[in-house]
Amino acid sequence: MKELLTIDIKYDEYHIIFPRIIMGILILLVVLMLIKALIKRLKDGSLTQFKFKFFEENFDKLKLFGTIGLIVVYVFFLEIIGFIASSIVFMFLLTILLKGNFQRKTIVISVINSVTTSILVWFFFGYLFDITLP
Amino acid sequence: MEAFEILTPLSIILCILGVFVGIIFGAIPGMTATMAIAIFLPITYALDLIDSLGLLLGLYVGGISGGLVPAILMNIPGTPSSICTTFDGYPMTQKGQGERALKVGITASLIGGAFSLAILYFFAPVLASVAIDFSSVEKFLIILFALTVIASLSSGSLLGGIFSGFLGVFISLVGFFADNNQLRLVPSFLENQLYYGFALLPVLIGLFAITQILQEAEKGMKTASHQKFEFDKKEKFSFKVFKGQWINTFRSSAIGTFVGILPGVGGSAASILAYSQTKNFSKNPDRLGKGEPEGVIASEASNNGLTGGALIPLLSLGIPGDSTTAVLVGAFLLQGIQVGPLFITQNPDLWSGIVWALVIANIVMFLLMFLAIKYMAKIVFVPKQIIYPIIIVMCVVGAYAINNGVLFDVWTLVLFGLAGFVFAKIGIQVAPLLIGFILGKDLEKYFIDSLKGSGGDLTIFFTKGPIAIVLWVLIFASIIFSLYQSWKSKKTGNDIRNAA
Numbered sequence: 001m002k003e004l005l006t007i008d009i010k011y012d013e014y015h016i017i018f019p020r021i022i023m024g025i026l027i028l029l030v031v032l033m034l035i036k037a038l039i040k041r042l043k044d045g046s047l048t049q050f051k052f053k054f055f056e057e058n059f060d061k062l063k064l065f066g067t068i069g070l071i072v073v074y075v076f077f078l079e080i081i082g083f084i085a086s087s088i089v090f091m092f093l094l095t096i097l098l099k100g101n102f103q104r105k106t107i108v109i110s111v112i113n114s115v116t117t118s119i120l121v122w123f124f125f126g127y128l129f130d131i132t133l134p
Numbered sequence: 135m136e137a138f139e140i141l142t143p144l145s146i147i148l149c150i151l152g153v154f155v156g157i158i159f160g161a162i163p164g165m166t167a168t169m170a171i172a173i174f175l176p177i178t179y180a181l182d183l184i185d186s187l188g189l190l191l192g193l194y195v196g197g198i199s200g201g202l203v204p205a206i207l208m209n210i211p212g213t214p215s216s217i218c219t220t221f222d223g224y225p226m227t228q229k230g231q232g233e234r235a236l237k238v239g240i241t242a243s244l245i246g247g248a249f250s251l252a253i254l255y256f257f258a259p260v261l262a263s264v265a266i267d268f269s270s271v272e273k274f275l276i277i278l279f280a281l282t283v284i285a286s287l288s289s290g291s292l293l294g295g296i297f298s299g300f301l302g303v304f305i306s307l308v309g310f311f312a313d314n315n316q317l318r319l320v321p322s323f324l325e326n327q328l329y330y331g332f333a334l335l336p337v338l339i340g341l342f343a344i345t346q347i348l349q350e351a352e353k354g355m356k357t358a359s360h361q362k363f364e365f366d367k368k369e370k371f372s373f374k375v376f377k378g379q380w381i382n383t384f385r386s387s388a389i390g391t392f393v394g395i396l397p398g399v400g401g402s403a404a405s406i407l408a409y410s411q412t413k414n415f416s417k418n419p420d421r422l423g424k425g426e427p428e429g430v431i432a433s434e435a436s437n438n439g440l441t442g443g444a445l446i447p448l449l450s451l452g453i454p455g456d457s458t459t460a461v462l463v464g465a466f467l468l469q470g471i472q473v474g475p476l477f478i479t480q481n482p483d484l485w486s487g488i489v490w491a492l493v494i495a496n497i498v499m500f501l502l503m504f505l506a507i508k509y510m511a512k513i514v515f516v517p518k519q520i521i522y523p524i525i526i527v528m529c530v531v532g533a534y535a536i537n538n539g540v541l542f543d544v545w546t547l548v549l550f551g552l553a554g555f556v557f558a559k560i561g562i563q564v565a566p567l568l569i570g571f572i573l574g575k576d577l578e579k580y581f582i583d584s585l586k587g588s589g590g591d592l593t594i595f596f597t598k599g600p601i602a603i604v605l606w607v608l609i610f611a612s613i614i615f616s617l618y619q620s621w622k623s624k625k626t627g628n629d630i631r632n633a634a
Contacts, residue, residue, distance in 0.1 A: 015317075018577075060353065
């Protein structure tokens, strides 16, 4: 019994003892959850039905994937074309995307929003507070 | 006055500003107190700790309180913790008592906040002095207890909650281990970037700001339509509303504070518990839900009671009481301060600064909202389409600046923003995950230290002493409580946790 409850700890293995234990617990939990789900399905007689839906009903594909895409492209260009330029372009496009139309008013708002925010953030953070910006 | 010796004028100004901005975040549906703190953390790089705490605590109190505005006026909870405020607040608005409902809620918020602050002030040092003598075994068990409580009380299944917590622990282990300087769980092409693991701040901002924005984008980001509120045609607000409600007010404040002390349980659980208790004890339970001030009081007193309560485990044990205080851990780390049992005795000025900042934040919250509520109410119409791009840019700046310009931290932000979106879909809960992530490295350290002391003997965790045994009892009690709750909910069909 004593041996069962003793872990061999060696200096050069310190770093993997705990991750192994956590990994073991995670796998155990997944197995338990699978068994639980299986029992529930057997009881309900819905073993082969698969109802899980990842996205919401009628979700806004353009806005969701557009937002994700714009963020990724924005971060990609951050250090290449600099903070102010990339932020202005990103905010302009994102505001139009989220507003969802090309009316004059929308475009004016987007331009004002993106230019003022980018310059103000640059001024306060980069200039006044001396925080590192891309 | 002591307050003005410790708090700098700047910290007081920042605190007032924080409350104001916090109320705005709380009042706009889809933006939360947690988000507000996460976004403003980067600004605190340039500030002293006491000034930054003034700002962040102001944001916290304001953010929790602002949620009542759309809850009462539009039947939309501005933050999750104001769900129950809609039950009676909105019917009151429909009856033409919008302003009265708001003022009842604001006053109850102030009382709840003040109550929990008093408990924090007296209780945190006591808890800390108990915890000061804890060895690594007890510290390990305390964190384990925190994780099981989070898992068993948060919404969703117990197994899923525990899984989320341990997944957070697992993610925190990425990087090198301080004892023997060895890397683990890092792919070889990312060794430089992930040497210290994922930075806490981008993870936090990603999970709370980016995820939220993606969720709103998925729903198509509809703006609330302008409606005209009928302000008080019939009944004016007077403090007489509270006559006969004192027991309710204090019971709800106490429930909020107590739930706040339990790690990882958010404001929604607190206000649902307080609301259901009020219903149990009410003289006219049938009228609740149809526009009774009683219900607004219960919900608002409890969710502001949470603020002080959630700070208790943070400042005495180093364990965040909810996801908002988890973000506050980031603020302390930025300034190089370790929160834990020694925090209060080693930083007495900072401790009284925190208490005073909370006092000021609560008073400012009350004055701002009480006097200017008609104007504040208009905040709910600020278009998210304009604010979200600003928030994303602020997040990117914050993530980039945390380690003085590391683009990988910005990628971490994006990665966890996306991960948070996926997690919510597949039933992984963010609160336990985050707390697991924050405490994971400590959990490992205490585990290894305990085993070093015992030569690898695992029974040390049971035989260390009476405190260890008490902690094991608590751990099992929390699991049994959770199992009992889910068994009961299967029988009766209504469950606090499901509603939360």
